[in-house]
Amino acid sequence: MKRHDFISQRGFTLIEAIIVILLTGVLAAIAAKFISRPIEQYLELNRRADLTEIANSAVRRMSRDLHLALSNGVRQAGPTCVEFLMTTEGGRYRAGTPGNIMQFDSTSGTQFDVIGPLSSAPVTGDFIVVYNLGIPGADAFEASYRGIVDGTGTSVNSIKLSTPIQNPIESPAKRFFVLSGASPAVTFNCQGAGVDANGNGTGRLYRLSNYAIAGAQASCPTLPANTTTPLLAENVASCSFAYTSGVIERSAVLSIRLGLRKAGESVTLYQDVNINNVP
Known part of the structure; x- marks a missing residue:
């Protein structure tokens, strides 16, 4: 008889x-814990990088505009806003004959020559400002201290005014500045700054322009929720401006502090902007 060997098998x-x-579950949980933290750190780093880029862009934009501010043409109604008159051009006017000289006592308009051509000619409605000191009687926020350009007689070498400049004093350096007639003033305004329960900033930073210059600034403007005003930054947790005018012979300083917060991540930037304060 054949003998069959059976191999026993076990499972x-x-x-x-x-x-x-x-x-396997324990090992997977341990591996997930080690993997999840780097992923969380990567996401947190991305959020901080995004907030930093937004804050940097906003501060750079404000700095660029403020470097064009008219001397002594910055004012504040509160710590969350700052308003200034922004120049588009500048030069020196002719103060002595021969030629057309700048006149400050004319009541029927005047034409004056520019010493050295401008890069571009002012257009109808633009403003001409001379020796702005930012004080009563010598303040470009007052309508009488701004001459209005008549574009029909204006070029890069000569400027005609339809409304004269009623300045009490002339510029020692014979300097004048041009402001845009359509958008002479700019306001940076922070609204609703704070933090909600989810760790997100609740405020927004706006840039206002294209509005008429007011002689007095009572308070920071309040914007509706559906405003079309250009937005510089959102998720604003803190925001403040502090202007130090200095003296005529020195630069003024505007301090900007902007804090953004999103999903618990926060970034705060501080920058001082020097403004030429010599009229």
Whole structure:
């Protein structure tokens, strides 16, 4: 008779399978813990980088505009806003004959020559300002202290005014500045700054322009929620401006502090902007 050898075979028992599953789960949990933290750190880093880029862009834009501010043409109604008159051009006027000289006592308009051509000619409605000191009687926020350009007689070498400049004093350096007639003033305004329950900034930073110059600034403007005013930054947690006018012979300084917060991540930028304060 042939003899058959049977090889006994065994499988996993239920207990062994359960142990393997448990060990696999524990190892997976440990691996997930080590992997999830770098992923969270990457996402946090991305949020901080985004906030930093937004804050940097806003501060750079404000600095660029403020470097064009008219001397002594910055004012504040509160710590969350700053208003200034922004120049588009500047030069020196003729103060003595021969030629057309700048006149400050004319009541029927005047034409004056520019010493050295401008890069571009002012257009009808633009403003001409001379020796702005930012004080009563010598303040470009007052309408009488701004001459209005008549574009029909204006070029890069000569400027005609339809409304004269009623200045009490002339510029020692014979300097004048041009302001845009359509958008002579700019306001940076922070509104609703704070932090909500989710760790997000609730405020927004706006840039206002294309509005008429007011003689007095009572308070920071309040904007509706659906405003179309250009937005410089959102998720604003803190925002403040501090202007130090200095003296005529020195630069003024505007300090900007902007804090953004999103999903618990926060970035705060501080920058001083020097403004030429010599009229």
